[in-house]
Amino acid sequence: MRAGTDLIVIGGGLHGLSAALQSARRGLRVVLLEGAFTGRHASGATAAGVRSLNRAVEELPLSLEAQAQWEDMIALVGDDCGFHAGGQVQVAMDTEAEARIKARIARLEAAGMRHEQWIGPDRLTELVPVMQPGALGAAYVARDGSADPHRTIRAFRAACLDAGVEILENHPVTWLARDGSLWTVVAGGTTHVAPTVVNAAGAWGRQIAKLAGDPLDVGIKNSMMIVTERCEPCLGPVISAQNRKLSFKQTADGTFLIGGGVQGRLRPGGGSASVDFGALSGAMSTTLALFPWVADLRLVRAWAGMEAATADLLPVIGPSHRAPGLIHVFGFSGHGFQLVPSVGRVIADLAETGRTRTELSAFDPGRLATNRKAA
Amino acid sequence: MMIFDVAIIGAGPAGMQAACDLRRRDLSVVVLDEQPAPGGQIWRGVERNCQPGSHLAQGLGAEYRQGADVARSFRASGADYRPLSRVWQIEESSKEAMAQGWQVFVTRESQAEVIEARRILLANGAQERPVPFPGWTRPGVLTVGAAQILLKSGGLLPEGPVWICGAGPLPLLYAHQLRKLGGQIAGFLDTAPRDTLRRGLPHLNGALRDWKSLAKGLGWQAGMRLSGLRRETGVTQLRAEGGDRLERIRWQTPEGEKSATAGVLLIHEGLVPSVHPTLSLQCEHAWSDAQQSLRPVLDPWGETTRSGLFVAGDAAGIDGAKAALAKGALAAIGIARSLGVLSDARARHARVAGDRALSKARAARPLLDSLYPAPEGKIGDDTIVCRCEELTAGQIRAAARRGAADPDRVKAETRAGMGPCQGRQCGYTIARLIAEAHDMPRADVGFHNIRPPLKPVTLGELASLGKTKA
Amino acid sequence: MFRPLPDSPEGPTVTVFVEGQPVVARDGETAASVLLRHLGTARITPVSESPRAPFCMMGCCFDCLAEIDGKGSTQSCLVPVREGMTIARQMGARKVVA
């Protein structure tokens, strides 16, 4: 039993680490409990796209804040996390896609947000010379890009340790309960007590919520990724396509990462996900249409990463209504990587003062509250 | 689409034997192997090489030539044999489609295909144990197995006198084959500990049950001694030096450091089962202290902890070719039983002979394991461990110390094991370095997750699969 | 590095092209074995650009990756020679030709 802990963070993915780090920087004494090792799940499986492009409007304030933070990651964690602002491009392959993109950009501009811009075919070819001509144009955010997920995890972890966060790996939380103003959390044979608990357990966030007496209706996504052999650098921006399942980028190592939300399978027991090659195969057509030369490249590895997904695809961020002192931060539905620095700031606000200047109503856990005993 | 009763991966002794036996029970069998012809490792190229009067077949020895008969029976068995077919993924079919079944993803001549079968037999054999040392990535350094493959497929001998360094039956056998075929050996650097006699003695009695193999091994050793070949014992700290090519080797014996010029260096430190498929399928595995490697946990019928998935031959534990034949026969009985074509009672009866053959074939194994233990020498910080991503022992040690003793974490942090070989060359060494850094038993470290595909496949092949299926 | 058995019976042979040069290869040989005999290396690594040669000859080290009949990153130790086959070393990271 440890005394004097202010905050217990459950989950050592990037959201848990970011919340722990920024809380500790404000003087809170933080213990982070991770069931496996830091970055074991979504944060290690991610495509690590740093994208404000095509974000839900509700997420944009946090996303734009994060965009600025990514540009100055050294200030936050002492490392640039491999962030490279190569831009994000969302291609329109047909007129319907073009109309949708243009309508979205018009809506954003009406709301005073000018981060996305429409570019025509010529500019697109200039930006992405290795892409097959024929696309009608694209939405483009020059300040977006991608980072190195493992380097990001390493940097956040090291910064946490520097800031005095106690990180306990191989400590899965199996029980938690509130007694008076204090939570007691049991993990891997150890017991921890603190007034505030952060639920950053990713795909297992709903289990933690249920254990804490606040069952929420949240599902699971198992998005698949594939990575190729190393190639000479030739692609700067991250490419996606409106109305299609595609995410295509080249990493600093020269490998190509292909994703886009094609779903793998959950393994029996639900502890991990596996690859479904039939589904992957079917989803190759968009990639091959835009980049026919990838047909000759070797697929070196494929995987599926688990993450909690909500019905409205917006995360769960904010204090629990039924379990006082519990703050949820999970359910990023496949696009939470970019939000890591800004959401960590929000959680630190809540942990420190119980309040935040950021509008969280769209992410309110209450919208998903259920009485069913669903786990 | 045709659903086979059994898909066998590997046409070595174990796979061929199982295929023959399953066909005799009238089950439909497909056999997939990435080699161009049947035989596996021991009998590679046996059909082509065993032409009458072949000097090569003579030099490779009687045990090699025996493979021709097995290959002939296999060809005649009626199994659907598909050479040059690489299996890159195995999945359990979705339950609705089949009562129980599997999908095997395979590429043949750049064409990908899915094969369906009710049972799977992995008879995919073994690989040589990778043991890193300074310079092991330098051209001119090959494994003994590689040199023997060059001999069996194409009849190639090393040019000029070759150095052989390591321990185990395979280097002795290869040295013997080489001398018979007119190759030259510059020297044999024996890395087995010098106290072999003391280590071996307790196992000698049991091993005598397989005295023929023992006599053969002793014959190889005696032949080497008689030939006046330079032989060094107690060899450690091997280095392969040079620029873009091997030029010189250096090693240590209890008497001091020695060196010699070298054009080709062949190394070998025993075999380890090829467990990538069973690891990727999340079968349970057990650590063998004697063989310093993992093996899938099997029931007496050769079935893994995933029902319908069987393993036979050296993939189930290193026991050699005779045992591989016996394990293939036993797995065939187990599979027939699980498909309901053999009652439990008849299966038990049928396996008696196989059990006896297996136990005899394994008799000398504890002796061999104790004579040729996996090397334990410290790996220097500058030595490359992950050949694909070119990471050194020092880099891996540093990552190992930074956090939990989990190979997946170290892999994620360093990229070790993320290259095309999927950790086949570095996996065990990484686990060993983690065990060392955390001062824990090697058995407790485990192995990193094996992510598909088992062998790299082109994206074009992957895409073509979708089209044929749809 | 390796040479054919001196007095083995004259088996069938094929002609392959190693980086443009015609080379006589024996039936049963693999592309890796031809590379080893003829050039002594198979590739330059993409990571540190150092030379590598076939090491295991059985498909588990990937140091024999070469360009065979124009197809890059092919494990040459698993490809038997064929008449007219073109074989070239793989020099560093794959080049993308859009």
Ligand SMILES: Cc1cc2nc3c(=O)[nH]c(=O)nc-3n(C[C@H](O)[C@H](O)[C@H](O)COP(=O)(O)OP(=O)(O)OC[C@H]3O[C@@H](n4cnc5c(N)ncnc54)[C@H](O)[C@@H]3O)c2cc1C
């Ligand atoms: C394949 C894939 C691609 C993606 N691509 C992008 C992208 O390009 N851009 C983008 O913005 N986002 C992307 N995302 C989403 C992004 O990666 C995630 O939103 C983000 O990493 C979530 O971080 P997390 O910390 O919430 O979850 P996780 O990283 O999953 O962390 C949760 C942690 O909780 C631990 N845990 C679980 N149960 C317990 C317990 N009982 N006790 C203790 N610990 C526990 C787990 O072990 C895990 O480490 C992608 C996600 C996936 C899966």
Ligand SMILES: Cc1cc2nc3c(=O)[nH]c(=O)nc-3n(C[C@H](O)[C@H](O)[C@H](O)COP(=O)(O)OP(=O)(O)OC[C@H]3O[C@@H](n4cnc5c(N)ncnc54)[C@H](O)[C@@H]3O)c2cc1C
């Ligand atoms: C390089 C090497 C040389 C050896 N030489 C000898 C020797 O000369 N004498 C001796 O007694 N023992 C030798 N052995 C030991 C050998 O393991 C056994 O004697 C015997 O060959 C084992 O039989 P098996 O049927 O279990 O597997 P193997 O004979 O190894 O057969 C396995 C087969 O599976 C195929 N395969 C594996 N993975 C795949 C895949 N994903 N897709 C398609 N096909 C696949 C392989 O191509 C191979 O043909 C050697 C081992 C090695 C590794």
Ligand code: FES
């Ligand atoms: S030589 Fe090892 S994979 Fe070809």
